Amino acid sequence: MFARLVYESFRRQKRRKLLAGVAITLGVGVATAMIAVATDIGNKINRELRSYGANLMVSPQEDTLDVEIGGVNLKPPSDGAYLNEADLPRIKGMFWRNNIVGFAPMLPANVNVSAGSGTKSLTLLGTYFSKQLRFGKEDFVTGVRATHPWWKVRGAWPDDNSQDVLLGERLATKLNRRPGEQIEISGQSHRIAGILSTGGAEDDQIVAPIALAQQILGKPGAVRRIYVSALTKPEDALARRDPKSMNPEVFDRWYCSPYVQSIAYQLQETIPHSHAEQIRQVAQNEGTVLARITGLMLLVTLAALFASALAVSAAMATAIFERRSEVGLMKALGAGNASVAALFFTEATLLALIGGVVGFAGGALLARQIGRSIFDSKITIQPVLFPVILAIAVIVTFAGSAAAIRRAVKFDPVYALRGEA
Amino acid sequence: MSSLPPQPSAVNEGPASRRSAVPHTSMFLRMLLRAAVLRRGRAASALLAMVVAAAVATAMLNLYVDVQAKLRKEFRNYGANVVVVAKDGQALPADALRIAESTLAGRGLAAPFAYVVARTSDGKSVVVSGTDFDQVRKLDRWWSVTAWPLAPQDALIGVRAAAVVSPQGKAFDLSFRGHGVHLNPAGTLQTGAAEDSRVYVPLGDFEAWTGVQPSTIEIAASGSPEEVSDMIQKLAQALPGAEVRPVRQIVEGEARVLGKTRATLLSAAILIILTAALCVLSTLIGWVFDRRRDFAIMKALGASERLIGGFFAAEAAALGIVGAVIGFAIGIGAAAWIGRVNFHAPVVPRFSVFPAILVGSVAVALISAVLPMSLLRRVQPAMILRGE
Numbered sequence: 079m080f081a082r083l084v085y086e087s088f089r090r091q092k093r094r095k096l097l098a099g100v101a102i103t104l105g106v107g108v109a110t111a112m113i114a115v116a117t118d119i120g121n122k123i124n125r126e127l128r129s130y131g132a133n134l135m136v137s138p139q140e141d142t143l144d145v146e147i148g149g150v151n152l153k154p155p156s157d158g159a160y161l162n163e164a165d166l167p168r169i170k171g172m173f174w175r176n177n178i179v180g181f182a183p184m185l186p187a188n189v190n191v192s193a194g195s196g197t198k199s200l201t202l203l204g205t206y207f208s209k210q211l212r213f214g215k216e217d218f219v220t221g222v223r224a225t226h227p228w229w230k231v232r233g234a235w236p237d238d239n240s241q242d243v244l245l246g247e248r249l250a251t252k253l254n255r256r257p258g259e260q261i262e263i264s265g266q267s268h269r270i271a272g273i274l275s276t277g278g279a280e281d282d283q284i285v286a287p288i289a290l291a292q293q294i295l296g297k298p299g300a301v302r303r304i305y306v307s308a309l310t311k312p313e314d315a316l317a318r319r320d321p322k323s324m325n326p327e328v329f330d331r332w333y334c335s336p337y338v339q340s341i342a343y344q345l346q347e348t349i350p351h352s353h354a355e356q357i358r359q360v361a362q363n364e365g366t367v368l369a370r371i372t373g374l375m376l377l378v379t380l381a382a383l384f385a386s387a388l389a390v391s392a393a394m395a396t397a398i399f400e401r402r403s404e405v406g407l408m409k410a411l412g413a414g415n416a417s418v419a420a421l422f423f424t425e426a427t428l429l430a431l432i433g434g435v436v437g438f439a440g441g442a443l444l445a446r447q448i449g450r451s452i453f454d455s456k457i458t459i460q461p462v463l464f465p466v467i468l469a470i471a472v473i474v475t476f477a478g479s480a481a482a483i484r485r486a487v488k489f490d491p492v493y494a495l496r497g498e499a
Numbered sequence: 500m501s502s503l504p505p506q507p508s509a510v511n512e513g514p515a516s517r518r519s520a521v522p523h524t525s526m527f528l529r530m531l532l533r534a535a536v537l538r539r540g541r542a543a544s545a546l547l548a549m550v551v552a553a554a555v556a557t558a559m560l561n562l563y564v565d566v567q568a569k570l571r572k573e574f575r576n577y578g579a580n581v582v583v584v585a586k587d588g589q590a591l592p593a594d595a596l597r598i599a600e601s602t603l604a605g606r607g608l609a610a611p612f613a614y615v616v617a618r619t620s621d622g623k624s625v626v627v628s629g630t631d632f633d634q635v636r637k638l639d640r641w642w643s644v645t646a647w648p649l650a651p652q653d654a655l656i657g658v659r660a661a662a663v664v665s666p667q668g669k670a671f672d673l674s675f676r677g678h679g680v681h682l683n684p685a686g687t688l689q690t691g692a693a694e695d696s697r698v699y700v701p702l703g704d705f706e707a708w709t710g711v712q713p714s715t716i717e718i719a720a721s722g723s724p725e726e727v728s729d730m731i732q733k734l735a736q737a738l739p740g741a742e743v744r745p746v747r748q749i750v751e752g753e754a755r756v757l758g759k760t761r762a763t764l765l766s767a768a769i770l771i772i773l774t775a776a777l778c779v780l781s782t783l784i785g786w787v788f789d790r791r792r793d794f795a796i797m798k799a800l801g802a803s804e805r806l807i808g809g810f811f812a813a814e815a816a817a818l819g820i821v822g823a824v825i826g827f828a829i830g831i832g833a834a835a836w837i838g839r840v841n842f843h844a845p846v847v848p849r850f851s852v853f854p855a856i857l858v859g860s861v862a863v864a865l866i867s868a869v870l871p872m873s874l875l876r877r878v879q880p881a882m883i884l885r886g887e
Binding site: 366452 | 548552755775
């Protein structure tokens, strides 16, 4: 009898059930989409923040002091220590390898370029553009195009295995050269693949594949610095502690968190005789910006949850309030308060479950769409969210119905049947 | 709640001619008011839905408009987004900093930098920079400094430079073109970049020692990308001898992150406002539907459909206006709270969003009133009055 009552109620009152069901579906959909976006926004913004460039720099441990003003190196070329290029692919073998967005080695060399009548002393910067590397069985591509996304090239990026070069924008204007022309660097002729614009010191330099710089310096396999762009977790009290003073348990926790400090520590372990350090301008600000944006989205998600909870309870209250005469009839026929309430709660649960499932699917699609249109990558929904969302849907629907059901049950059947509600 | 209000005698009395002379408006208003007072519970729940929806919409719109300014402030912590450099090895004109500051007119920070390569007492080269520490402190907040120099002849030493010039933290001598200077290490500086290999001294001391003028001014200009590029043009005009260029790394990173955040917030705002509107819609539909008996009685007493439609519409509009005003006030408060919690600065109320909220609230209320009306119109009043 009870099952039949529920069934008939759904069959005969399609419009009302549809209205409440739509409200629940939309509410759950919005809540799902917002929770999915809020839980993933940290990752997404973290990746966007990588457009500020590398947040770690690796230099030789026994390095002498840099003597550099405005990007012009004033140090004698023989001076200073080097890292070994052969160690670079090992970065992809360290613990937080999947958090490494990219890395680019740098090797500056002083060169002479014939300009008009005389020669000009310039800096040639050797690096990776988008170099194919291999670690173990894994192939990957890295270079300045990943670590320095604001570098723009008119013409084409040179191939990493070629002898072609990029000319800094201001230098190109000074020398009056265009892409495709030749330039004589320290006695050898090279093709200019493109004109590089960075808004920094590189605008006055020549940028070339690292092999060319090594050849000019006569130091095969030498690297002066490595810029590493890594996804990191905002700094907290644990991050700032000195790893030497930690006990093994704390150290493990520190080592296994993607703090910029622990990634620097691992880089030092990975690359022999190196010193890795965070670039504070990028690394420090990243944390605050990330915290602000994720905090904002969290609060907005709370607002969304609040609004959808309200929408669901409003719809439920309306649906139940409209059925007072039905309640009156049931009570007049001898139904107790408990069985009336049970009927309504069963209906509410059914509605919540159906609306919850459909809403979850819709919300997942919506989150995906938001991810694709804004961040060009999809937002993944944790499957664990499904039971949580469903439980929330049922609870909110219950809570929304409770007050209305209580009022409906309390109502005197005589008035309800006379239609004087 | 169970019976209709007693009919006011003034209207019932008198002949038909007199009745028509009584202005309809007073009756209309009275019905509106009585409906709200008598059905307090239902009216209150409809109003509550309206207020919440308007408040949520206000808070979201306010946040959306203001978040840009709030986040830009955070992005300014990345430091200079504009640099002024001397053309080809020359020094900047002596009054360049003053000109730059007057061009900025308080809408940003400017810090001068002068550089030379000096020699330590044992003949090693080190880059020494003269700057204004007060400005640098505000401009380059990521500098990790143990103690800022306060007295003249105090120097701030990069961690890598410290190992060379003053390994034990003692006072040291530097020389440039035969002129010596004696400096006290006040603190060390760590940035992870080129600054670590330099020694920073107050600009006054630096100029007295080397005679070299600043060659670079780093500027953090605040405002939108348009305002910043406007500022670059103004600076270029004011300083014809110098090159003014944006720091692309900072400018482009900011535009990217800000754009994505705004887009996400916008889609969130749309979703939330839609949900809130839905909440109002279902509550108000219920409210109007619930009053089908009033509708039937009015119709039975000879009211035209237009009059009844107008009555329900006026009721909905009044609800929308009241809800919008209260909701706006609450929403402003909510936005200010979110601003304080998240950005440690309240979100400035934007009264420009009020018309949008008002129009939106009234529109949603009218839609929710009109939808059930079209359903009710098809029903005979007798059926409703009979309770079917």
